[in-house]
Amino acid sequence: MTTTTAPKPAPEGSASLRELLQTNDAKRRRTDVTMRVLITAAFVLAMLPLLSLTYTVVSQGIGRLDGYFLMNSMRGVFGGMDAGGIYHAIVGTLQITLFAALISVPIGLLTAIYLVEYGGGKPLAKTVTFLVDVMTGIPSIVAGLFAYALFALLLGPGAKFGFIGSVALSVLMIPVVIRSSEEMLRLVPNELREASLALGVPRWLTILKVVLRTSVAGLTTGVMLAIARVIGETAPLLLTVGVIDSINFNLFEGRMMTLPVYVYRQYAQGLVPCSADDAACIPDINIQRAWAAALTLFLIVMLLNLIGRLVTRWFAPKIR
Amino acid sequence: MAQRIDVKDLNIFYGSFKAVADVNMTIEPRSVTAFIGPSGCGKSTFLRTLNRMHEVIPGARVEGTVAVEGVDLYGSEIDPVAVRRQVGMVFQRPNPFPTMSIAENVLAGIRLNNRKMSKSEGQDLVEQSLRGANLWNEVKDRLDRPGSGLSGGQQQRLCIARAIAVKPQVLLMDEPCSALDPISTLAIEDLIAELKSQYTIVIVTHNMQQAARVSEKTAFFNIAGTGQPGRLIEIDDTATMFSSPKEQATEDYISGRFG
Ligand SMILES: Nc1ncnc2c1ncn2[C@@H]1O[C@H](COP(=O)(O)OP(=O)(O)OP(=O)(O)O)[C@@H](O)[C@H]1O
Numbered sequence: 001m002t003t004t005t006a007p008k009p010a011p012e013g014s015a016s017l018r019e020l021l022q023t024n025d026a027k028r029r030r031t032d033v034t035m036r037v038l039i040t041a042a043f044v045l046a047m048l049p050l051l052s053l054t055y056t057v058v059s060q061g062i063g064r065l066d067g068y069f070l071m072n073s074m075r076g077v078f079g080g081m082d083a084g085g086i087y088h089a090i091v092g093t094l095q096i097t098l099f100a101a102l103i104s105v106p107i108g109l110l111t112a113i114y115l116v117e118y119g120g121g122k123p124l125a126k127t128v129t130f131l132v133d134v135m136t137g138i139p140s141i142v143a144g145l146f147a148y149a150l151f152a153l154l155l156g157p158g159a160k161f162g163f164i165g166s167v168a169l170s171v172l173m174i175p176v177v178i179r180s181s182e183e184m185l186r187l188v189p190n191e192l193r194e195a196s197l198a199l200g201v202p203r204w205l206t207i208l209k210v211v212l213r214t215s216v217a218g219l220t221t222g223v224m225l226a227i228a229r230v231i232g233e234t235a236p237l238l239l240t241v242g243v244i245d246s247i248n249f250n251l252f253e254g255r256m257m258t259l260p261v262y263v264y265r266q267y268a269q270g271l272v273p274c275s276a277d278d279a280a281c282i283p284d285i286n287i288q289r290a291w292a293a294a295l296t297l298f299l300i301v302m303l304l305n306l307i308g309r310l311v312t313r314w315f316a317p318k319i320r
Numbered sequence: 321m322a323q324r325i326d327v328k329d330l331n332i333f334y335g336s337f338k339a340v341a342d343v344n345m346t347i348e349p350r351s352v353t354a355f356i357g358p359s360g361c362g363k364s365t366f367l368r369t370l371n372r373m374h375e376v377i378p379g380a381r382v383e384g385t386v387a388v389e390g391v392d393l394y395g396s397e398i399d400p401v402a403v404r405r406q407v408g409m410v411f412q413r414p415n416p417f418p419t420m421s422i423a424e425n426v427l428a429g430i431r432l433n434n435r436k437m438s439k440s441e442g443q444d445l446v447e448q449s450l451r452g453a454n455l456w457n458e459v460k461d462r463l464d465r466p467g468s469g470l471s472g473g474q475q476q477r478l479c480i481a482r483a484i485a486v487k488p489q490v491l492l493m494d495e496p497c498s499a500l501d502p503i504s505t506l507a508i509e510d511l512i513a514e515l516k517s518q519y520t521i522v523i524v525t526h527n528m529q530q531a532a533r534v535s536e537k538t539a540f541f542n543i544a545g546t547g548q549p550g551r552l553i554e555i556d557d558t559a560t561m562f563s564s565p566k567e568q569a570t571e572d573y574i575s576g577r578f579g
Pocket residue numbers: 334337339357358359360361362363364365366377550
């Protein structure tokens with residue numbers, strides 16, 4: 001005869017239980033401490049470059065960053081003159097990036113909606129996914145060349161204006177938007193789609209008002225990351241938009257300056273040879289301007305992320 | 321108001337897998353019909369064919385006819401959206417929309433459809449539906465709070481309120497009480513008893529007592545083995561089903577001698 005007994009608590013009573021509760025496993029404690037140290041070290045290691053970068057950009061750039069610098073262009077500025085600013089570059093960067101976003105977000109979002117809601121493993125969806133993967137790997141200079149060549153075909157060689165830059169940037173942005181939106185849409189539980197469909201809501205309204213509404217926070221984050229990814233692009237803009245010293249508001253005509261290109265140009269010009277009797281001449285003015293412009297770009301990206309955060313918080317589902 | 325449902329020779333597929341075979345039944349208007357049967361026999365699958373929610377799953381399809389007052393829901397000119405407006409559904413797990421408040425959840429069927437409704441009409445409908453779902457007293461002070469902040473039972477009644485706010489003719493409920501405590505279960509059973517004066521109700525349940533308590537007719541589904549399709553074994557008055565069923569399998573299942 002076999003009897004099975006359920007595990008019983010030790011019979012000795014509360015004293016032994018108290019002892020059991022207080023036993024201290026030295027080996028586990030050591031492992032715990034070791035892992036804590038390792039994880040903290042890894043964190044610090046990851047933070048070091050970031051902090052160092054932030055410190056360098058801020059400390060080098062803050063000196064020149066003032067109202068004058070933000071509100072003036074480089075028109076008529078030469079040599080070691082204590083003048084010049086980045087207004088024209090800010091205008092260019094904001095306009096070109098905004099248009100890139102206006103092109104990429106609808107295309108990217110609609111593609112993601114197709115892939116998640118309608119694609120369902122169809123050959124077309126598989127092809128699109130494959131092409132998006134390929135697009136993700138395109139070097140930015142190739143995107144620039146593509147946009148340049150496209151407009152050279154349409155308008156004749158040598159065309160350079162802001163919108164071409166937007167097209168080049170959107171080539172880089174679209175795959176990022178598709179990928180991140182796709183992930184976010186897949187996170188929306190199917191029950192919510194079914195709940196809406198079962199109320200007699202057509203599919204398109206279900207997607208618009210339930211699926212997109214539920215995932216809007218994640219979608220915004222994705223778009224913000226995509227913008228941050230392209231706003232610092234230099235090579236494709238140098239190729240398609242060129243450089244200019246004065247202010248140009250027209251995205252469809254004439255060259256434009258952008259912040260990354262500005263930084264590159266100033267830095268490339270290097271030190272100014274000042275004559276000894278010219279007291280107003282600053283030898284490293286170009287370098288100073290480059291750092292200050294870099295800091296501005298840095299702040300713009302931070303600001304965009306902050307806005308993204310606020311939007312995310314605003315739209316997030318609330319429990320109470 | 322409520323409508324009679326005639327199901328004829330219905331076969332239901334997931335891709336090439338036949339999940340349910342040869343169902344013939346009539347569901348009487350303004351009454352409660354309960355579906356019972358072992359897990360996996362296709363009760364949920366069959367229920368979802370009654371408002372064309374089955375085809376939402378990729379690869380899923382249906383053969384046969386489901387006729388509501390003589391109109392075949394699977395006819396080529398029938399819009400599934402129109403069907404779902406007349407045949408509402410409550411799911412097994414409560415699923416209020418997380419981005420909407422309690423009141424917005426009740427009005428979801430109207431708002432999501434972009435239908436215009438004046439504020440006072442909306443408020444009336446919210447109150448009426450929540451009262452109908454026996455939830456009004458518990459939530460009337462926090463209608464603008466998120467629906468996901470309610471307890472499970474309250475959420476389920478909110479989903480029922482949401483379903484009846486679009487004034488369907490038929491209400492399908494897939495194990496609406498399986499996640500609820502006895503008190504909420506009773507509240508929902510009372511609610512079903514009230515609703516059946518206006519709606520045709522079909523409820524899936526694993527709880528025999530519940531089927532016996534709430535339904536006029538009971539349908540027993542069974543499955544011969546894994547990979548086989550589920551079948552309707554018999555459907556009859558609930559009293560008859562639980563006292564003297566015609567089929568041996570039904571009796572075995574009801575008396576717990578199954579499998
Ligand atoms: N989405 C699906 N895709 C493929 N097969 C499915 C799907 N949903 C259900 N099935 C299959 O269909 C059959 C019937 O499932 P169904 O969910 O209708 O059972 P049920 O009677 O509701 O069971 P339960 O009582 O456990 O809810 C099962 O064999 C199941 O594996």
